[in-house]
Amino acid sequence: MDAAQKTENRSKAGGTGYLFTDGIVVTSAPDGPVWAPGDVAVRNGRIIYAGAALTPARREKYFREGLQHWPLGGRVIMPGLINTHTHAAMSLLRGYAEDRPLLEWLERLVFPFESRLSGEAVYWGTLVSCMEMIRGGITTLNDMYFFMEDAAKAVADSGMRAVLGWGLSGIDAQSAERALAQAEEFYQKWNGAAGGRIRVCMAPHATYTCPPAFLAQVVERAAALGAGLHIHVAESPEECRRHQEQFGETEVATLERLGAWELPAVAAHCVQVTSGDIRILARHGVAVSHNPTSNLKLGNGIAPVQEMLDAGITVALGTDGPASNNNQDLFQEMRLAAIAQKGRTHDPTVLPAPQVVAMATQWGAKALRWPEIGALKVGNWADLVILRKPMSHRWPAWDVWSDLVYACHGGDVQDVLVAGQVILKNGQFTALDEGWVLAAAQMVLEAVKPPQRNVAWPLPKRE
């Protein structure tokens, strides 16, 4: 029985929960309202109140009904952040190879390393990333990798919420068919698992790794299953140039032709999209996952987020995997999304802070088609983040939106709840031992790592 199931059972029995009092309640972005001071009440894993501070009499009523008192003392309470694109297990490769040309990085360093990975390595690598994300206030991730059953176990053990997709490549036709069957089996087994915290989608990697015939097959299976789609789109200039040469159209156009955009889809990156592409994405309600750090770090540039928003596209935020970021910290991505867009357009008024918070919360929920998360609304899952009091790097917190986007970092997260279950309490994991997980992950890494490279971490000197 996992943590979420325990919550479900306890909830049905006792109706337990919390009454958070006297916080700055950021109910939803971009429009709020923000209640300061405000209260939030949670029962059976769901939000039953989020608004202005209650009268003592109404608070007493909740306490009599069994809710525990959790005084916030002016701290910010907000929806858990939603990471709409990552490859969590790649924590194993964080910092393994830096500052290289893209193809050398992928083909000479990343792919050979990945070919050595095991399900066990993916479990521990994913669990390390879940710890990083929880520490930074992320409660939901959209993950694409392989050995996804192991990734799913790690997510279930971490207490997080996730959409998981088995990354599919169709370059070798025989293994492609096997992978698709595996992805379908993964869907049947894990969609809705962990008390509903885990959902499964189909994740063809990209147009340059999945030929059109295979993509059409994936789209057909996804439609039959009722699954969504998660795919890399128009990430690098070189990849787009080659696609245009080979097919005489853009990646977005090819995917439209193959029916991919009929599915509920998350298109990751979209750095090199044309204005025609933007019209196509908008027409089909495709959501875009913007990954500003990864896009700059790999030399791909800055996505036209403002143009996509203007066209009515839902743009959410992603960290990408830890090998190309190297963090999974959505506070960092919020800040960079805001300032990169201002720098690109030479206009400091674009992407104001409340919109950027929406990208990391409510618009993320919309991108993943998961309407019960991303905002503190009655009936929603209680996926909550409580921040620390502002210390010197955030003082004097003139404005809560500015504080969240421009001053905070992941280290400012104090407490995290998913479906009303406390998974981080005062900066400590309630069910995981971080040091032990890192030690276990290190042992597994030592077993799978390429022989020619050692971790920099030194052993003490022995004479």
Added chain:
Amino acid sequence: MDAAQKTENRSKAGGTGYLFTDGIVVTSAPDGPVWAPGDVAVRNGRIIYAGAALTPARREKYFREGLQHWPLGGRVIMPGLINTHTHAAMSLLRGYAEDRPLLEWLERLVFPFESRLSGEAVYWGTLVSCMEMIRGGITTLNDMYFFMEDAAKAVADSGMRAVLGWGLSGIDAQSAERALAQAEEFYQKWNGAAGGRIRVCMAPHATYTCPPAFLAQVVERAAALGAGLHIHVAESPEECRRHQEQFGETEVATLERLGAWELPAVAAHCVQVTSGDIRILARHGVAVSHNPTSNLKLGNGIAPVQEMLDAGITVALGTDGPASNNNQDLFQEMRLAAIAQKGRTHDPTVLPAPQVVAMATQWGAKALRWPEIGALKVGNWADLVILRKPMSHRWPAWDVWSDLVYACHGGDVQDVLVAGQVILKNGQFTALDEGWVLAAAQMVLEAVKPPQRNVAWPLPKRE
């Protein structure tokens, strides 16, 4: 008697210090060496050893001579970071006004607020920023503001090292003359103060606030005093367009003509420099302070750092003031400098991690003409930073340079020493009470803030 003088006296008497053992010793960037495991010995505020882990016999010798043992257990020890451009007291305005057009931001919000500031407000605002910077591993700042005697007192009390310049504007001729006299008096009184931790420079604000005749006067006084120069240069496209129209040449060319570049100078920003400007800056050995967050946030773009480095210019890093960043965290600036340059040039190999660490350490020292800081070399001041062990967001730390630039944030700093004096120990200030300083600063802020705007921080509900 301030903290640094106490150190000096104690050092002369007892020859105290520390022997740090079994760390990852990042001696200097970009070329290292990095010793893992390595030791660092500090006596009388200066580094007397930095290299491979010593034999037990040599360690014993240091202990007998009175050095205290400080085991690092594999933690990174590195030179203190150098922030080459900020306006520390502007912590008072952090988050006060966001996402506005530049002129509205400056003229309708920032300037009216600044006109209400007092020396007391600048003292507390600067002290808050010093705390933020120390927490993030910054040991030296290059500050430009007003009420600089108060800023100097805050820096002295914080234990940090600084170059301070009284920001000069020459728009009103009469007040300009007075300000220049004041800056000169500040130089006489504070240059070399706080046990040598404080140096003073001349800081004409910018060409658009200082007409040529006034600039020439400032340059002449600076030369007579032997002081360096700190000035904003080519920050926004609009400012450069206007300058070109008015003077028929670029800002850099005007400053060359006025003799400014004959002085040891730090030119902040340089986002809009032309290739001719780059040749001028290189010819005169002008150092550039690159402020990537501020440049993007205010909509100014990304400076041509790679072209300036190629021309042989010393490019260092700055945070700019907390009203336009909104942090003073050089780990964040290192990451952004690296990835922004890769994104701008579409080349992931530019600005590799060791060069970016150099921008924040040794090249910062070079920019400030302070050769005894910025690297762990025998004879240098012991301005040191010790990082925490890598937890989930940094694991597995394959490479120390990548760890520093792409994975760390300011919250990873555990201990900070300036001139051998411990000012942050295990994340706690040794001589400052952070909560008390923030409370005092808040009281002063309440007294000077514009009446129409309240801090978002809520008071608890009272019935």
